[in-house]
Amino acid sequence: MHLLLKRGLQNYNMSEILVDIRNMTFKREERVIYNDISLSIPKGKVTAIMGPSGIGKTTLLRLIGGQLKPESGNIFFDGKDIPRLSRNALYETRKRMSMLFQSGALFSEMSVYDNIAFPIREHTNLPENLIEKMVLMKLEAVGLRGARGLRPSELSGGMARRAALARSIALDPELILYDEPFAGQDPISMGVIVRLIRSLNDALGLTSVVVSHDVPEVMGIADYIYIIAEQKIIGQGTPEQIAEQTSPLVRQFVNGESDGPVPFHYKAAPYREELIRKTVFTNNRRG
Amino acid sequence: MKQVYFLGRKAIAIISGIGRALILLISALAHVPNPKKGFPLLLNQLYAVGVLSLVIIIVSGTFIGMVLALQGYTILVGYGAEASLGPMVALSLIRELGPVIAALLFAGRAGSALTAEIGLMKATEQLSSLEMMAVDPLRRIIAPRFWAGLISLPLLTAMFSAVGILGAHLVGVDWLGVDSGTFWSVMQGQVDFEKDIVNSIIKSIVFAFVITWIAVFKGYDCDPTSEGISKATTATVVQSSLWVLSLDFILTALMFSN
Amino acid sequence: MVSKKVELMVGFFVALGIGALLMLALKVADSGLSGSDETYNLYAKFDNVGGLKVRSPIKVGGVVVGRVSDISLDVEDYTPVVTLKIYAKYNNFSEATSVSILTAGLLGEQYIGLLPGFIDEDIEILVTGDFIEDTKPALVLEELIGQFLFSQGSDD
Secondary structure, X not given: OHHHHHHHHHHOOOOOEEEEEEEEEEXXXXXXXXXXXXXXXXXXXXXXXXXXXXXXXXXXXXXXXOOOOOOEEEEEEOOEEHHHOOHHHHXXXXXXXXXXXXXXXXXXXXXXXXXXXXXXHHHOOOOHHHHHHHHHHHHHHHOOHHHOOOOHHHOOHXXXXXXXXXXHOXXXXXXXXXXXXXXXXXXXXXXXXXXXXXXXXXXXXXXXXEEXXXXXXXXXXXXXXXEEEOOEEEEEEOHHHHHHXXXXXXXXXXXXXXXXXXXXXXXXXXXXXXHXXXXXXXXXXXX | OHHHHHHHHHHHHHHHHHHHHHHHHHHHHHOOOOOOOHHHHHHHHHHXXXXXXHHHHHHHHHHHHHHHHHHHHHHXXXXXXXXXHHHHHHHHHHHHHHHXXXXXXXXXXXXXXXXXXHHHHHHOOHHHHHHHOOOOHHHHHHHHHXXXXXXXXXXXXXXXXXXXXXXXXXXHHHHOOOOHHHHHHHHHHHOOHHHHHHHHHHHHHHHHHHHHHHHXXXXXXXXXXXXXXXXXXXXHHHHHHHHHHHHXXXXXHHHHOO | OOOHHHHHHHXXXXXXXXXXHHHHHXXXXXXXXHHHOOEEEEEEEOOOOOOOOOOOEEEEOOEEEEEEEEEEEOOOOOOEEEEEEEEOOOOOOEOOOEEXXXXXXXXXXXXXXXXXXXXXXXXXXXXXXXXXXXXXXXXOHHHXXXXXXXXXXXXX
């Protein structure tokens, strides 16, 4: 770990930007998810993207990974415009990033060991004894060296996520995209994952993007935070700056108030009117 | 006006579905498993698709051959033509029952399993995570399954016909007393290698192609929810059965009508 | 990452499949090896071929010596021409050989019966492309019954 730590420190360069999103608009069918947003993710930092659920934070990660294409605008990864890459170039670029899915997405028919060896076996021709060393190192980093023989179905939720994390760092990517890494975790595994994200980022010189709505955890580890709501970036800054923001939307989100600029009630006709008017319920999605 | 919109929406959905299925097919065909990394994948799929279908194919084939012999014998013996039992059984099995029933069983046993497996991989984000690992799921997941299906069904069909004929021999010759020599020699006189056996293999290859294509596409294209997977699995069995039966008619018309 | 069991079972599966195919080809259709034998063609014109079909057997004293490979109509004199594909090892039929269309049993398949003629110094041996002159047409049941009734009537 010490060796890796040194390498990480060398890469610690504040000014460089790894992912740069410029005037990007994304629509799903007719619904606008992102309207002309721009944000940049600096190299070697933990950048958090926060916002209420259902606003497409995961979509943003898929856009960076090139699994979805935006309506307009650019997404640059190290200077390459992801939506305009050819299929081969896209796959080549994806070797430099990896993504931790919310469910872990471990391959259910393989053991934990084979899951972590999978990307190494796919992309390299290393001999099996070397692969074993690499896998053991990654497992050690997430504290699951003893669980190598288990099947994904035998792991708890937190362990599955750690195993998936080991798999996503198997080939030492430059960028890791974390999709809701804290969702549905008990306080202990939450603490473990918070620690892992921070320490892996610093030790391996990674760039991390964490998508989450868990305010305290994110405030604890992020270097820079973007808050997205209503198709726009409504606030950004370091955790300290976010805490001092006065915008009511940001305040509501950070403090977790149930009603405010983001209303408690889904858009509906006035309550009284609907109670008085004795009509049959009609499906208003079609109307 | 509403109906026109509805019709248009349906038409667009169907056409774009066909388009997606074609893209999937072309990518699967383009990825002939390469010897070094692809072969183990193909082997595993041959096991899942072929070996695991073996029992149902052999048991069904034997029983269908036995029933054919029993029924055929009672009809033929009325004309004193029980010597024709061999060719009757062999021709029905090789020309029609072998390819068709093996294909229907294959759709139910292997096709539905393929759809459910791929659908579940999609629902649990395993396909997405492959893409993000820069591993093309079409190459890693779809292509080996497709090729395994294409190889397995013709072999299963041959086994089905063969054990069917053996089952008919058991009933016809050993139980009902048709002469064994007559059974085989009259059969050999009537069954033509090119016309019957080669056509049977061609039929089974066509069926294998259609079933595996539908199965992998339905899985790959399903809604990643439990409801979506169950719908896709049902659709695989229903659609591939209908395709097999209608294509069988077309192929028979082309092959056996001079 | 393929276990030994999977390898073994797949090998077993493929072997079984190929075995079944071979059984169909050799035991059921009986064409794989004997079909590739050398053959030569003789021709014969019949007044009537009856129910003779392509691939009907050609027998000499009950032994199969070849198969019918084609039945067509001579467009000049409108008589059926049957192409006889004879295995090359039976290459000693003389010009005096006669050929007839016979029926196996009362309702059975029709086949071609060859009656080898005597061999003498002035009589040539049939080679590929030759016509067999001495032919007897197929017996057609309706004609037989007609003749029988006719002769019954004339006896009175």
